[in-house]
Amino acid sequence: MTTVDPDFDAAREERRARLFTRINKADNWFRVLGLAWITPILKAAAGDNPRAQMKDVWRLLGVPLLAIALFLALWGALAPQVQTSLGAIPGPVQVWEQVENLHAEHERQMDRRDDFLARQDARNAERIANGDEPRYRDYTGAPTFYQQIWTSIKTVFFGFLLATVVAVPLGIMAGLSATANSALNPIIQIFKPVSPLAWLPIVSIVVSAVYTNDDGLFAKSFLVSAITVTLCSLWPTLINTALGVASIDRDLVNVSKVLKMNTWTKITKLVLPSALPLIFTGLRLSLGVGWMVLIAAEMLAQNPGLGKFVWDEFQNGSSQSLAKIMVAVFTIGIIGFLLDRLMFAIQSLFTFTNNR
Amino acid sequence: MNRLFAAFAVGAALAGPLSAQELEIDELTFGFIKLTDMAPLAIAYERGYFEDEGLFVTLEAQANWRVLLDGVIDGTLDGAHMLAGQPLAATIGFGTEAHIVTPFSMDLNGNGITVSNDVWDRMRPHIPSNEDGTPVHPISAEALVPVVEEFRDEGRPFNMGMVFPVSTHNYELRYWLAAGGLHPGFYSPDDITGQIDADVFLSVTPPPQMPSTLEAGTIYGYCVGEPWNQQAVQRGIGVAVITDYEIWPNNPEKVFGLTAEFVEENPNTTRAIVRALIRAAMWLDENDNANRMEAVEILSWPEYVGADAEVIAASMTGTFEYEPGDIREVPDFNVFFRYNATYPFYSDAVWYLTQMRRWGQIAEPQSDEWYHEVAASVYRPDIYLEAARSLVEDGLANEADFPWDTDGFRDPVDTLIDGIAYDGRTPNAYIDSFPIGLTGGELVIDGEVEG
Numbered sequence: 001m002t003t004v005d006p007d008f009d010a011a012r013e014e015r016r017a018r019l020f021t022r023i024n025k026a027d028n029w030f031r032v033l034g035l036a037w038i039t040p041i042l043k044a045a046a047g048d049n050p051r052a053q054m055k056d057v058w059r060l061l062g063v064p065l066l067a068i069a070l071f072l073a074l075w076g077a078l079a080p081q082v083q084t085s086l087g088a089i090p091g092p093v094q095v096w097e098q099v100e101n102l103h104a105e106h107e108r109q110m111d112r113r114d115d116f117l118a119r120q121d122a123r124n125a126e127r128i129a130n131g132d133e134p135r136y137r138d139y140t141g142a143p144t145f146y147q148q149i150w151t152s153i154k155t156v157f158f159g160f161l162l163a164t165v166v167a168v169p170l171g172i173m174a175g176l177s178a179t180a181n182s183a184l185n186p187i188i189q190i191f192k193p194v195s196p197l198a199w200l201p202i203v204s205i206v207v208s209a210v211y212t213n214d215d216g217l218f219a220k221s222f223l224v225s226a227i228t229v230t231l232c233s234l235w236p237t238l239i240n241t242a243l244g245v246a247s248i249d250r251d252l253v254n255v256s257k258v259l260k261m262n263t264w265t266k267i268t269k270l271v272l273p274s275a276l277p278l279i280f281t282g283l284r285l286s287l288g289v290g291w292m293v294l295i296a297a298e299m300l301a302q303n304p305g306l307g308k309f310v311w312d313e314f315q316n317g318s319s320q321s322l323a324k325i326m327v328a329v330f331t332i333g334i335i336g337f338l339l340d341r342l343m344f345a346i347q348s349l350f351t352f353t354n355n356r
Numbered sequence: 357m358n359r360l361f362a363a364f365a366v367g368a369a370l371a372g373p374l375s376a377q378e379l380e381i382d383e384l385t386f387g388f389i390k391l392t393d394m395a396p397l398a399i400a401y402e403r404g405y406f407e408d409e410g411l412f413v414t415l416e417a418q419a420n421w422r423v424l425l426d427g428v429i430d431g432t433l434d435g436a437h438m439l440a441g442q443p444l445a446a447t448i449g450f451g452t453e454a455h456i457v458t459p460f461s462m463d464l465n466g467n468g469i470t471v472s473n474d475v476w477d478r479m480r481p482h483i484p485s486n487e488d489g490t491p492v493h494p495i496s497a498e499a500l501v502p503v504v505e506e507f508r509d510e511g512r513p514f515n516m517g518m519v520f521p522v523s524t525h526n527y528e529l530r531y532w533l534a535a536g537g538l539h540p541g542f543y544s545p546d547d548i549t550g551q552i553d554a555d556v557f558l559s560v561t562p563p564p565q566m567p568s569t570l571e572a573g574t575i576y577g578y579c580v581g582e583p584w585n586q587q588a589v590q591r592g593i594g595v596a597v598i599t600d601y602e603i604w605p606n607n608p609e610k611v612f613g614l615t616a617e618f619v620e621e622n623p624n625t626t627r628a629i630v631r632a633l634i635r636a637a638m639w640l641d642e643n644d645n646a647n648r649m650e651a652v653e654i655l656s657w658p659e660y661v662g663a664d665a666e667v668i669a670a671s672m673t674g675t676f677e678y679e680p681g682d683i684r685e686v687p688d689f690n691v692f693f694r695y696n697a698t699y700p701f702y703s704d705a706v707w708y709l710t711q712m713r714r715w716g717q718i719a720e721p722q723s724d725e726w727y728h729e730v731a732a733s734v735y736r737p738d739i740y741l742e743a744a745r746s747l748v749e750d751g752l753a754n755e756a757d758f759p760w761d762t763d764g765f766r767d768p769v770d771t772l773i774d775g776i777a778y779d780g781r782t783p784n785a786y787i788d789s790f791p792i793g794l795t796g797g798e799l800v801i802d803g804e805v806e807g
Contacts, residue, residue, distance in 0.1 A: 085567070085568075085571055085591035085592065085593050086591065105658070119407070135382075137382070137383060137412040138412075140383075140412055140413055140414040140415075141659075142415075142658075142659035208430060220432065300419075302418070302419055302423070311419070312417060312658065312662065313658065313662070314564075315390055315417075315562075315564035315565070315662065316390065316564070316658055316661070316662025316663055317564060317567065317568075317587055317662070317663055318656070318658075318662055318663050318664045318667075319664050321662075324658075
């Protein structure tokens with residue numbers, strides 16, 4: 001297209017150019033959110049070389065969908081061939097049935113809660129009529145699957161935040177001072193490989209002894225799970241922060257000396273911004289580790305989240321148990337993936353790379 | 357559903373008289389283990405009996421009996437579905453020491469002993485058969501003796517599982533083994549694994565994990581409550597050889613335990629809890645077990661027992677499946693209210709204490725008065741009778757259903773599988789009548805029996 005073209009319309013071309021710029025900018029965000037396949041579709045719709053865009057769409061969307069379909073087909077074919085004492089291993093259809101079942105159980109529980117609240121309102125109306133104070137109590141039914149998912153997410157974030165608060169300052173210290181690094185290093189190396197299952201009894205006993213207020217903000221099982229998550233997930237953040245801080249460009253450190261910056265300014269204006277990419281890498285790793293550890297910690301500490309759900313289903317030993325456990329496995333995986341994407345998105349907001 | 361609403365309406369109306377005595381606490385958390393006999397708790401919650409008393413109860417499944425006991429002792433749980441031996445052991449200091457009391461017995465019977473398919477095949481030739489080819493019941497542990505010897509020749513220790521060192525299952529399994537001539541092992545103050553001098557080695561596994569542990573081959577048999585025997589039979593991984601109804605007909609099983617402190621500080625609440633539980637127990641046995649199927653449906657929900665309804669129904673509705681296809685009538689496999697099942701008899705407590713002494717958990721010999729004193733400090737029939745009396749006055753229960761005049765001791769029985777007579781009033785005489793077990797002044801010192 002040149003300006004000699006009789007069909008050339010300057011305004012339309014300008015609009016198109018602006019559209020493509022917007023699509024390219026949006027592409028950055030789509031990539032971050034894992035939706036990179038939307039861009040070629042938009043570009044094709046806007047008329048930019050549709051055939052090349054279709055190739056991109058195939059690579060970004062078509063191939064993954066095909067792989068997933070192949071996995072489901074393979075699973076559906078192989079699963080019924082393995083017989084266990086709880087029945088055949090469930091295939092995709094049975095697992096989907098349990099998803100519907102869990103939703104139905106959630107609905108049933110919500111109905112019973114509404115009945116309870118209605119009865120409570122009726123009782124309170126009577127009490128008010130008799131001149132007594134109305135009494136309000138929470139519904140005491142078992143938590144449903146969705147409530148358990150939410151409890152797990154709350155617990156992992158609490159543990160993760162605690163881990164960040166502990167690990168980042170320690171990491172900065174270890175990065176800035178070689179002495180601190182030598183001091184912390186043996187402790188880090190020894191405690192890093194310890195499994196959450198080994199920490200759990202100790203954490204349990206300590207929390208039981210120290211946190212004796214039964215009506216406090218947190219349940220003991222919540223604290224035990226969250227602290228176990230902290231103990232296992234603070235190491236990636238700590239190590240990466242130390243590494244990030246230690247590998248600041250020498251020139252920048254010299255600048256801080258020339259400008260005679262005090263420690264606080266040095267940390268906030270120099271160290272943190274330079275080390276952020278590695279700190280965020282550490283945070284992402286920590287959240288990933290924390291989510292894995294959480295499931296094990298919940299199973300043993302009986303925190304009412306996904307870990308307890310899996311454990312209870314194992315104990316139930318009903319014919320639906322294996323399928324429900326698989327639903328939990330997929331849920332754990334999908335939530336882990338979403339958490340990772342979330343951290344990646346936050347990381348993109350706060351860091352500068354050569355591509356931006 | 358309409359019946360349910362009607363029950364609530366009646367219950368709500370009748371809750372009036374109770375509000376005259378204020379409850380000290382009304383929000384409670386109770387623990388339970390996934391076993392069929394937690395039914396009174398589930399029924400009291402689902403049918404609104406707790407709500408009628410003004411109690412708002414959260415029922416929480418616990419991971420195992422240890423966690424449950426710790427939960428009650430440290431106050432996380434206000435009360436729990438407990439093994440009859442737990443309050444007794446805690447009060448005498450075997451394991452964590454705490455004064456735990458019980459005003460309500462939750463059920464009678466309900467356990468079974470299951471062995472793996474391999475062990476059953478080896479036992480079968482030693483068991484006499486009926487005309488139709490089925491084994492003659494009750495099966496004595498004598499049929500297991502040659503199997504244990506075979507295993508010993510092969511160099512494999514014969515491991516069996518039970519649910520807790522002071523569980524009814526431990527004592528029933530030991531009773532059955534000893535009645536057949538097999539030694540189940542002693543405890544001593546230094547060695548609490550309970551395997552001193554043992555022919556059969558007993559260890560602890562939580563009830564819901566029993567079938568998978570059996571399948572994995574870690575244990576060759578176990579004694580556990582339902583539905584875990586029927587689960588093994590229906591899944592084809594084991595065979596039930598005997599129920600505890602055949603070891604001791606109408607033996608005490610679970611109790612509802614609370615700390616002595618809780619009961620002292622909250623007498624009205626405790627009475628309200630017992631009232632609700634009595635009503636639940638009555639409903640479970642009502643009209644010749646007519647409500648059992650409804651109870652099975654409730655118990656099969658994942659938040660209660662969670663096993664398939666068919667598995668739970670296999671033992672709750674009057675029959676018991678010993679082998680796949682061999683279903684026999686056992687109408688009293690679970691008894692929740694009949695035969696004064698809910699009254700906490702001192703003689704029941706004394707039986708458990710005698711078994712604790714027999715196997716060395718009580719290391720030193722004690723006088724008869726000691727046994728009776730411990731029983732009286734743990735079992736609280738006074739609270740039970742108060743609750744029962746108030747139910748009768750409210751028209752919710754029949755006067756004739758409760759043993760108002762008993763002295764706390766059941767009549768002597770001689771229906772146990774080894775034929776030895778039991779009278780709760782003479783525990784030491786009973787202890788001395790066993791061929792296998794510590795008798796008289798015997799002590800276990802450094803792995804040896806002395807005295």
